[in-house]
Amino acid sequence: MTARPNIPAVAPAPLAARIGRQWDADIVPQLVEYIRIPARSPHFDADWAANGHIEAAIRQTEKWVNAQGVEGLVAEIVRIDGRTPVLYFDMPATGGLPSGRSVLFYGHLDKQPEMTGWREGLGPWKPVMEEGRLYGRGGADDGYAVFAALSAVMALDAEGIARPRCVGLIETCEESGSYDLPAYLDHLAPRMGDVQLVVALDSGAGNYEQLWVTTSLRGLVNGTLEVKILEEGVHSGDAGGVVPSSFRIARAILDRIDDSRTGVVGPDAFNCAIPADRLDQARQAAAILGEATWKRFPWASSCCDDQASASIFAEPVTKDPVEVVINRTWRAALAVTGADGLPPTDMAGNVQRPFTTLKLSLRLPPIVDANAAAATFKRILEADPPYGARVAFDYDQAAQGWNAPAIAPWLAAALDAASQGNFGRPAAYMGEGGTIPFMGMLGVKFPNAQMLVTGVLGPKSNAHGPNEFLHVPYAKKVTVATAMVIAAVR
Numbered sequence: 001m002t003a004r005p006n007i008p009a010v011a012p013a014p015l016a017a018r019i020g021r022q023w024d025a026d027i028v029p030q031l032v033e034y035i036r037i038p039a040r041s042p043h044f045d046a047d048w049a050a051n052g053h054i055e056a057a058i059r060q061t062e063k064w065v066n067a068q069g070v071e072g073l074v075a076e077i078v079r080i081d082g083r084t085p086v087l088y089f090d091m092p093a094t095g096g097l098p099s100g101r102s103v104l105f106y107g108h109l110d111k112q113p114e115m116t117g118w119r120e121g122l123g124p125w126k127p128v129m130e131e132g133r134l135y136g137r138g139g140a141d142d143g144y145a146v147f148a149a150l151s152a153v154m155a156l157d158a159e160g161i162a163r164p165r166c167v168g169l170i171e172t173c174e175e176s177g178s179y180d181l182p183a184y185l186d187h188l189a190p191r192m193g194d195v196q197l198v199v200a201l202d203s204g205a206g207n208y209e210q211l212w213v214t215t216s217l218r219g220l221v222n223g224t225l226e227v228k229i230l231e232e233g234v235h236s237g238d239a240g241g242v243v244p245s246s247f248r249i250a251r252a253i254l255d256r257i258d259d260s261r262t263g264v265v266g267p268d269a270f271n272c273a274i275p276a277d278r279l280d281q282a283r284q285a286a287a288i289l290g291e292a293t294w295k296r297f298p299w300a301s302s303c304c305d306d307q308a309s310a311s312i313f314a315e316p317v318t319k320d321p322v323e324v325v326i327n328r329t330w331r332a333a334l335a336v337t338g339a340d341g342l343p344p345t346d347m348a349g350n351v352q353r354p355f356t357t358l359k360l361s362l363r364l365p366p367i368v369d370a371n372a373a374a375a376t377f378k379r380i381l382e383a384d385p386p387y388g389a390r391v392a393f394d395y396d397q398a399a400q401g402w403n404a405p406a407i408a409p410w411l412a413a414a415l416d417a418a419s420q421g422n423f424g425r426p427a428a429y430m431g432e433g434g435t436i437p438f439m440g441m442l443g444v445k446f447p448n449a450q451m452l453v454t455g456v457l458g459p460k461s462n463a464h465g466p467n468e469f470l471h472v473p474y475a476k477k478v479t480v481a482t483a484m485v486i487a488a489v490r
């Protein structure tokens with residue numbers, strides 16, 4: 001038995017009262033204003049600088065941070081020429097704690113594009129509060145982060161609870177792969193002190209009933225596959241049976257990556273052995289979540305009907321919660337996310353089309369080398385083209401996955417106390433299926449820091465899709481939990 005680490009006992013109730021009031025009176029109205037700003041990330045707004053929406057979002061938050069009256073707070077918008085701006089803030093330690101050791105908060109203000117399919121009455125730039133859920137683009141991913149970070153710090157200060165120095169880096173190109181972040185980390189790290197803990201409030205939650213800690217993230221390769229067989233379109237009656245369909249060729253090529261019947265991604269370069277501790281945590285998360293692991297998606301199929309036969313799911317797409325958790329976090333998955341060369345259906349003639357272009361998104365297990373995988377992906381797709389078709393794969397992003405460092409006993413104890421104190425349940429640990437390149441970057445920059453990656457993206461919150469919402473009661477509790485954890489940093 002190891003001794004229970006000695007962390008300060010912090011009562012959640014007074015913090016929860018303050019933080020709840022601030023959320024209702026101030027943070028929700030701020031987020032309402034923020035949701036109205038179409039601050040699309042640079043990948044989705046090439047003219048972002050001229051359009052000024054990112055600028056509007058960062059100015060809104062800078063103004064708010066500076067207005068909070070935290071003693072000794074310094075906050076500024078930092079700009080490196082030709083890059084998206086960041087908001088940086090720094091709040092000195094309290095209660096006589098050493099000034100050199102710090103906690104780093106991470107968040108981002110840029111947003112995903114609109115997407116279609118918003119429910120009647122909702123829209124991306126239209127904030128709507130409904131039963132404690134604040135709908136609109138960017139509230140949960142990730143506008144709330146900076147407000148929650150400050151609120152946590154302010155509640156500790158108001159209650160006279162000692163805390164370490166807290167610095168924050170809020171970027172504006174996360175949804176474009178954080179390509180500007182390393183430059184700002186290099187620029188600002190010398191000002192950040194000796195970072196003990198990174199708190200990244202930009203992740204998922206398995207439910208809204210406990211604190212969820214993200215232990216890993218998948219990597220990602222995005223790219224465009226073009227298959228060209230003709231110089232121009234021709235009559236499909238004339239050419240059908242003679243000229244192969246460019247779509248069929250693309251389909252055959254994709255079968256080299258994933259099995260079109262099961263979705264299993266075959267090549268070794270896209271797979272890895274799963275660490276034993278992550279398997280254990282996956283089993284625990286699956287035991288908590290059960291069928292919600294797969295039922296939470298907005299299925300249009302009959303597979304959720306209780307009578308539905310399990311065979312609707314071919315292996316390894318499965319209803320077994322443990323396998324679902326592992327498939328989502330430690331195995332590769334391919335999606336076709338866009339296409340060119342295909343006219344809309346109401347404009348489609350009987351034409352053998354000259355080419356098919358598909359946008360591909362390949363999720364990779366956390367510890368697979370993303371750059372090497374991207375090169376292999378290209379090699380496999382372009383090798384030996386069927387019918388001598390012109391096949392090219394260009395990738396624009398190879399984002400490395402991330403596997404958390406071993407958790408320190410004090411942090412494990414603080415997380416558990418925070419989850420028990422706010423939810424009456426232990427903290428839960430699970431990988432996320434998404435890709436957050438900044439975690440890899442932060443891990444490289446602060447190799448000795450502990451990492452708390454958590455967030456409010458729970459069931460149906462639908463970041464990146466239509467009907468994104470911020471679950472406000474949960475966000476309040478995550479804010480209190482964050483305060484309790486940073487109070488444990490020494």
Ligand SMILES: [Zn+2]
Pocket residue numbers: 108141142174202
């Ligand atoms: Zn995000």
